[in-house]
Amino acid sequence: MAGSEAAWQAAQMGVPVVLHEMRPKVGTFAHRTGSFAEMVCSNSFRSDDDERNAVGLLHWEMGAANGLIMEMARSHRLPAGGALAVDRDPFAEAVTARLMNHPLISVEYGEITELPQDGHWIIATGPLTSPALANSIRAETGAESLAFFDAIAPIVYAESIDMSVAWLQSRYDKGETEEERTAYINCPMDKAQYEAFIDALLAADKTEFHEGETAGYFDGCLPIEVMAERGRETLRHGPMKPVGLTNAHKPQEKAYAVVQLRRDNKLGTLYNIVGFQTKMKYGAQTAVFKMIPGLENASFARLGGIHRNTFINSPTLLDDQMRLKTRPNIRFAGQVTGVEGYVESAAMGLLAGRMAAAEIKGQTLPPPPPDTAMGALITHITGGAEARTFQPMNVNFGLFPPIDAKGGRRGRKDRYKAYTDRAKDRFTQWLAAQ
Numbered sequence: 001m002a003g004s005e006a007a008w009q010a011a012q013m014g015v016p017v018v019l020h021e022m023r024p025k026v027g028t029f030a031h032r033t034g035s036f037a038e039m040v041c042s043n044s045f046r047s048d049d050d051e052r053n054a055v056g057l058l059h060w061e062m063g064a065a066n067g068l069i070m071e072m073a074r075s076h077r078l079p080a081g082g083a084l085a086v087d088r089d090p091f092a093e094a095v096t097a098r099l100m101n102h103p104l105i106s107v108e109y110g111e112i113t114e115l116p117q118d119g120h121w122i123i124a125t126g127p128l129t130s131p132a133l134a135n136s137i138r139a140e141t142g143a144e145s146l147a148f149f150d151a152i153a154p155i156v157y158a159e160s161i162d163m164s165v166a167w168l169q170s171r172y173d174k175g176e177t178e179e180e181r182t183a184y185i186n187c188p189m190d191k192a193q194y195e196a197f198i199d200a201l202l203a204a205d206k207t208e209f210h211e212g213e214t215a216g217y218f219d220g221c222l223p224i225e226v227m228a229e230r231g232r233e234t235l236r237h238g239p240m241k242p243v244g245l246t247n248a249h250k251p252q253e254k255a256y257a258v259v260q261l262r263r264d265n266k267l268g269t270l271y272n273i274v275g276f277q278t279k280m281k282y283g284a285q286t287a288v289f290k291m292i293p294g295l296e297n298a299s300f301a302r303l304g305g306i307h308r309n310t311f312i313n314s315p316t317l318l319d320d321q322m323r324l325k326t327r328p329n330i331r332f333a334g335q336v337t338g339v340e341g342y343v344e345s346a347a348m349g350l351l352a353g354r355m356a357a358a359e360i361k362g363q364t365l366p367p368p369p370p371d372t373a374m375g376a377l378i379t380h381i382t383g384g385a386e387a388r389t390f391q392p393m394n395v396n397f398g399l400f401p402p403i404d405a406k407g408g409r410r411g412r413k414d415r416y417k418a419y420t421d422r423a424k425d426r427f428t429q430w431l432a433a434q
């Protein structure tokens, strides 16, 4: 994500770029293809609401800055209510084709095993940075790179879902078209079914972690059984919340909990179980997930899994140009800097690409103001965050300077709109000044 966007931005500024990619020669456990910008887990770029949602605002800013990832995501969009879901393979192929066809971009396939000495570099090797390069980074920075785990949600074949029990509906019927309003498959549970499901989750066989490896899950991808361990009601208030949904088969009956499945490909043949990332063993997964009404006979295209996530302590290591303080010819971008998610990673690639290109052209590009989504993120990772407890971060309004400095009273919705209005204004000014 980040490397693709960085290469695109720098090349668009007239700077020649060599894009290094180790796949398909060297793989990772999560990537399946040799394409750039492969989405390894969910196929969602999350909320597309640019008025009241921070990630939606980030979409807007990336669009305003002619971001390649956002342009391609929009042209390979799948119906998903208010979310920007993406047809992952055609999306990645389109990003790859655009980069390959750019006259200023050349591609070299192969693993980079050491931090390079000369020239301008952007390291955007992601949460699955190869071990050799991770060792080289550790040797250079002297700081500890952290490794921790997140998890893949299982994918179900649509034809194996019992639609006499499940029904199609987006939460609160959100969406412009009928297709969007029916983008999710919903499986209802009554109280007894929910309680039995929680018992099974808690009792299921899980993959064991080694000492120290569990510190800090990827928060947007918290394993479902870890949520259940936090309290029996946690899931009912999280991914299994029943609000905004009416059972089409029994409109009078309010479900106690609802499991949602989101379309995973354009054809509509695959659905992922939303929020059901897991570290349960495979046998346990099939047994537990088949307890979900409507999924009794489900066939799984892919079961959930666990993942490593490598990132550096950016607040101590990087300057506000995303350069390694000890080796300013090297920038970092993407998830390896401690942002979290496809969109955030691509956004940091966008900034690193522009900043590097500006520097090569003898200019300095200041970071976007902190009251923009991109500015809030870069400010957070390059100094705003507490270095000692630094953990990967999604974009959220909590990272923005407060809007009601004078203690004005606004409803939450109004306040978010005020954040996004202000951000769009400032981001537009920042772009215009380049």
Ligand SMILES: Cc1cc2nc3c(=O)[nH]c(=O)nc-3n(C[C@H](O)[C@H](O)[C@H](O)COP(=O)(O)OP(=O)(O)OC[C@H]3O[C@@H](n4cnc5c(N)ncnc54)[C@H](O)[C@@H]3O)c2cc1C
Pocket (backbone or CB within 6 Å): 001, 002, 003, 020, 021, 022, 023, 028, 030, 031, 036, 037, 038, 040, 041, 042, 043, 044, 110, 111, 112, 113, 124, 125, 126, 127, 128, 129, 130, 133, 150, 151, 152, 221, 306, 307, 308, 333, 334, 335, 336, 340, 341, 342, 343, 345, 346
């Ligand atoms: C299993 C898993 C599930 C995830 N699920 C989600 C999710 O559902 N939603 C979400 O928003 N985010 C998710 N994330 C986080 C997601 O990976 C990142 O948000 C995003 O892909 C990171 O973008 P990136 O550009 O930083 O890294 P990547 O997209 O991973 O790109 C890094 C690239 O660098 C290459 N590379 C690595 N080391 C080297 C080397 N030494 N030499 C040359 N090339 C190298 C890799 O092959 C890869 O192509 C998940 C991560 C993992 C690992």
